[in-house]
Amino acid sequence: MTSTSDTSAKAMLDEARAGTETRLRAIAVRLRHQHPGRLGEGFEYALGTIGKRVRPALVLASYRAAGGASPAIDGVGAAVEIVHTYSLVHDDLPCMDDDDQRRGRPTTHVQFDVEIASLIGWLLVPVAVEQLLEACAELDLTVGVAGRMAVTLLEAGGIRGMIGGQWLDLEAEGQARDLDGVMEIHRRKTGALIEASCVLGALAAGAADEGITSLAGYGREIGLAFQIADDILDATATTSQLGKTAGRDMALAKSTYVSLLGVEGARREAERRAELAIGHLTPALSSETLTGLARYIVSRTS
Secondary structure (H helix, E strand, O other): OOOHHHHHHHHHHHHHHHHHHHHHHHHHHHHHHHOOOHHHHHHHHHHOOOOOOHHHHHHHHHHHHOOOOOOOHHHHHHHHHHHHHHHHHHHOOOOOOOOOEEOOEEOHHHHOOHHHHHHHHHHHHHHHHHHHHHHHHHOOOOHHHHHHHHHHHHHHHOOOOHHHHHHHHHHOOOOOOOHHHHHHHHHHHHHHHHHHHHHHHHHHOOOOHHHHHHHHHHHHHHHHHHHHHHHHHHHHOOHHHHOOOOOHHHHOOOOOHHHHHHHHHHHHHHHHHHHHHHHOOOHHHOOHHHHHHHHHHHHOOO
16 A cells, blocks of 8 residues: 555656656756867766756655745756766766666766766866856845755765775675675665765755754665665666666675675664654645655566
């Protein structure tokens, strides 16, 4: 039986996907005109890949839970998704995870080449900041709030977040890591941007410090749960189901929750983290949508 929170989460994902993809298409067209030739084509290709848009959905759900109502919040979700796109483009490079398929089609470096893909990844970071600041202007936020949001996004995508996590992940290939070590990789490589998505929604809505802390705690646990669920899917799903190469963790000899706890143990841990996330929500921020998104993240099949 489908619960109200499940229905609410699906509606939020659909809404966030539609708004984000409208923004990304417009940005892709602009970049293609600004950068004629293969670089512009590469921007359009990377930004045109269809995704679940979980991060924009978390921005939107957190914003609404904190009292926000403007449709311009889609611009903040698009900025987060641009940073996520840059991470995927670089993560797939031969010097990283060396994947040739992403979201059901050739990765950017396969479709174009390594040089173009590398440039696209680097250049998408300032594009994301530009998009974030445009959205802040549409939302009529103060310079101080906009600056705080930019710092939040860039720190999540930087050495203290996603880049640092990717570095730890590469170092861990072929090396045994305990649960604490795997958790540190997960919290930074995947979790930092998911936590930031929730914080950005809270900041955009003008949430008080208590609300920001609550949504940050929710996002921190959801980020970990999301990556544990990814580990499970990598071990149990097919390449066709995932839209990317399955079994990469085993092929690269990575320590994961699955390798340390087994599939069922990892699944229980993901579910536990989702419930911990929901427990961070204060009565004022209680949201069927956020509850539904937490449970969707650990039960998804791709």
